[in-house]
Amino acid sequence: MLSLLPSFVLALALPATPSQEDAPAPGANDPKMIAAYDRLVAFLDGLESFDLTVRLDWNVEGARDDDQAGTNLYRLQVQRPDRFRIEVRPGDRPEPSLIVVGDGQTATTLYTAKALYSQAEQLNDPAAALERNPIVAISISGSLIDTLMRPDLVDLVQSHATDGAFVGTEQVDGQTLDRYTLSWRGDEEELWIGPDSEPLPRKLVRILTVPTGENRVDRLITTATFNWTLGAPIPDDAFALELPDNAKRVEDIYSALANGTAGTLIGGPAPELDLNRLDGNKATLAFHAGREVVVLCFWASWANPCLDLLPRLATALQPYRDRGVVCYAINVGEQPDEIQRTLEALEVNLLVPLDPDGRATDAYGVTSVPTLVLIARDGTVQAVHLGTGEAVLDSLAAELDTLLDGRPITPSP
Numbered sequence: 001m002l003s004l005l006p007s008f009v010l011a012l013a014l015p016a017t018p019s020q021e022d023a024p025a026p027g028a029n030d031p032k033m034i035a036a037y038d039r040l041v042a043f044l045d046g047l048e049s050f051d052l053t054v055r056l057d058w059n060v061e062g063a064r065d066d067d068q069a070g071t072n073l074y075r076l077q078v079q080r081p082d083r084f085r086i087e088v089r090p091g092d093r094p095e096p097s098l099i100v101v102g103d104g105q106t107a108t109t110l111y112t113a114k115a116l117y118s119q120a121e122q123l124n125d126p127a128a129a130l131e132r133n134p135i136v137a138i139s140i141s142g143s144l145i146d147t148l149m150r151p152d153l154v155d156l157v158q159s160h161a162t163d164g165a166f167v168g169t170e171q172v173d174g175q176t177l178d179r180y181t182l183s184w185r186g187d188e189e190e191l192w193i194g195p196d197s198e199p200l201p202r203k204l205v206r207i208l209t210v211p212t213g214e215n216r217v218d219r220l221i222t223t224a225t226f227n228w229t230l231g232a233p234i235p236d237d238a239f240a241l242e243l244p245d246n247a248k249r250v251e252d253i254y255s256a257l258a259n260g261t262a263g264t265l266i267g268g269p270a271p272e273l274d275l276n277r278l279d280g281n282k283a284t285l286a287f288h289a290g291r292e293v294v295v296l297c298f299w300a301s302w303a304n305p306c307l308d309l310l311p312r313l314a315t316a317l318q319p320y321r322d323r324g325v326v327c328y329a330i331n332v333g334e335q336p337d338e339i340q341r342t343l344e345a346l347e348v349n350l351l352v353p354l355d356p357d358g359r360a361t362d363a364y365g366v367t368s369v370p371t372l373v374l375i376a377r378d379g380t381v382q383a384v385h386l387g388t389g390e391a392v393l394d395s396l397a398a399e400l401d402t403l404l405d406g407r408p409i410t411p412s413p
Helices: 031-045 126-130 134-139 153-160 253-258 304-323 336-346 359-363 390-404
Strands: 049-061 068-079 083-090 098-102 106-111 116-121 161-172 175-184 187-193 201-213 216-230 274-276 282-284 293-299 325-332 371-375 381-386
Touching: 031 153, 031 161, 031 175, 098 134, 106 134, 106 253, 116 253, 134 253, 134 390, 153 161, 161 187, 175 201, 216 304, 253 381, 293 304, 293 390, 304 325, 304 336, 304 390, 325 359, 371 390, 381 390
Parallel strands: 293 325
Antiparallel strands: 049 068, 049 216, 068 083, 083 098, 098 106, 106 116, 161 175, 175 187, 187 201, 201 216, 274 282, 293 371, 371 381
């Protein structure tokens, strides 16, 4: 999880902006920014090796008295053509919590806290090996490592970024850098990139603003700084991972971490629901038996990841509403007026059953929010997802398509 600085100062002296006649149309990206990404991709492709360390300082600012802050550390080592190593370390830990190593044949992921590991065919590039690895996607989110490893980086920027603009040059740690502002899926970002001789990202500030109720707004601010070592050969032992003696191999680490809680239900019958909804109606699974696929989302307004997930979940499920999919966003333990204010602030329209005493939460073994549970038409639990990463919603969409085609994801025990 994340950790942040005590107080982050956003008031930075902006250099002169481009002239009005050179400015791109509203919403469009400045061609100068796209050209900078083109140079970045070409430069990285031309390197035989590089070693990148990322320091990510984060803090949550809001109306509550429990503002949080901390640091995460990341390292990416790449040796062309196809070897790589990723390490993720919360700032207060001496050892990595997650290690991913690709030796050209196989990508091995080790989650050290539980001594769990998984292996997958590496295919042709590191990004392909990581694409369907949710624990990695969650762990490196915000570090820029995930996007830097993408061969389609420029296309990704064009499809996800808007209002990209070059705002001039600025001195950062003794370097003259080009500074850009952009909106990435609605988040505010500022990015500093080196000159043409080394067009590499050096600093990234991202601000996510989340309404959390009446007159309450939380802001998650992350500041990533990048330190590059270019061209030096990387020792072969960096691409060999020694597994602990007690390491247990699993198909997918993310899914394995869900086991022991809601994950123990996978393949078996879903516990019955009998809850009152926020709109005054009843929520029962029996009503949907044999007719519809049901998605349960356990959430609470005090958990910022839930506030990030709910709007994206509502959007992702919109195409499925007429195809036989029902979503219940089960609120855990909050008052109806507080729930209503949160939904209005997020501008989401979801069916919200109320679980004031935690009966449904306990029945489903939910120990953290948000948790998604996918239930087939026959009433069996087919999948459980934790967290809010894009991989979660991508997996959910693929699983819904499978169930709607009449095929199970998980066989009955």
